[in-house]
Amino acid sequence: MPPSAAPQAGDSASALRTCESALRDNALTPEHWLGRAGACLQSGDFRGGAAAAAEAASLAPHSVLARKILGAACAGLGDPGAALNHYAAAVALDGRDKEAHNGVAAALNDLREFARALAASEITLSLWPDFAPAHYNRGVALAALGRPEDAIASYRQALAQNPGFVEALNNCAVLLARAQRSGEAIKLLDRAVERAPDYAPAHANRGRALADLGRDAEALASCERALALNPNDAESGLTRAHLLLAAGEVREGLAALEWRRRLPAWTERRFAFPEWRGGQASGAKILVWAEQGLGDTLHFSRYASLLAARGAAVTLAVQNPLRWLLAKLPGVRVIGLDQASQEAHDAHAPLMSLPRRLGLNAADLFVEPARLDIGDAPLARWRAKLQPDLFHIGVAWQGNPSGDVDRGRSFPLAALAPLSRLPGVKLWSLQKNAGAEQMRDIAGLFAVEDPGPVFDAGPDAFIDTAALMASLDLVVTCDTALAHLAGSLRRPVWIALQVASEWRWLRDRDDSPFYPTARLFRQSRPGDWPELFRRMEVALGERRFI
Structure with missing residues (x-):
């Protein structure tokens, strides 16, 4: 749930104690349920917050706060459609509530309806031009609509109103780095991690921006901090792998290169035979399949010949433009990727995992490139x-x-x-x-x-x-x-x-x-x-x- 869409809550522990006392006395009012809902929301208990806010809404159907808390809780539970409905109901009840208007924009961004989110943000800003969360949501929509400079301007507007707005610092920095303005990005990310030392996305993006400037040691430290905070951060894991490999830390870098398989863009190929994880290869029929771009295939195809030299019967499935160029790869039979699922093998392996599965060190990694056959x-x-x-x-x-x-x-x-x-x-x-x-x-x-x-x-x-x-x-x-x-x-x-x-x-x-x-x-x-x-x-x- 974006913090820019969350209604403000009071002291959560006090609210919970008051609500529990009223529950014992069987004297719960809408205000008690709202207190409990706000406390749950503040502690990250979105399910409890939704349940308490629903009780409040049932007792007070015209409560704008109940609808806003329901919207925030549904956003936190990953249901932006329900969040949109609740925020829209809050706007219908009170068209002058800026948090409700902003919640509509945030929910539309979460639904990836970015044109509508932009329109909703601009409605909010027409009423409250200094409202930082609305500038933030406008920035999110503009970035998604392919207008990065306008998005940067919106994030800067949010920061002018709230200099410690961590999400705005982070998002603005991402766009600056993409525009090859990594020095500016790092300044914003330094502010973000100073303000919120445990905010993992800022450490992750700081690592990438530092890497863009060739500040590898600092970049590696930022990536490792991001991974400590979020052990599932595949982007930081892969950036760390690249930094280690560039520094010649081959064993550790090849192990970390497996993070690429946890990226959202990764497509895992499924076969009726198991994946080869290394070890004994002699006599095994192993299908190796290209997984990235043409350059990666040309670079890593040499390792298929190393696998063949260990006694495996290797079939390498590659992109069609490379099929005939690689046809005479020593010890390797080359086919098109579209044929990979049509044959039976003992095992398979993605091409860029071969060096690690083969247990290569730096000396082994730098072998002669594959010889190509032009005709x-x-x-x-x-x-x-x-x-x-x-x-x-x-x-x-x-x-x-x-x-x-x-x-x-x-x-x-x-x-x-x-x-x-x-x-x-x-x-x-x-x-x-x-x-x-x-x-x-x-x-x-x-x-x-x-x-x-x-x-x-x-x-x-x-x-x-x-x-x-x-x-x-x-x-x-x-x-x-x-x-x-x-x-x-x-x-x-x-x-x-x-x-x-x-x-x-x-x-x-x-x-x-x-x-x-x-x-x-x-x-x-x-x-x-x-x-x-x-x-x-x-x-x-x-x-x-x-």
């Missing part, structure tokens, strides 16, 4: 298109923009202008889908060759990208699947990384033990892509590739 015909087709006297660079600047994973990792295509100006250099776009529209923005400024509409258009979509990459002199990319593809192809690849890069690029180094042909260019300051590409321009001019 002669695609290679010949793309090599024929390349002018031999030029230095050809493939470029990709945008990852999948959905979700927080893209926060800060993509750079604008315009940032590549310094590379295009070097003599004898020709840039080729490897960008598909999101980000490709930026080609229009640089028209007339500098040239990037578009491979054309048939590029990766067929059923084996990644084959064209791989064949063109294998024909190029260099690949320059943000941290996306194409970085893993280039590394697996053993092509020189320069990866442009934000300050807080993804865990697999580790920290404080410009090479990658996962991909020997990779060179890492890291931001010197958050968001400063121009400085990074100036360094890249100098390196390219000197032809220093690794």
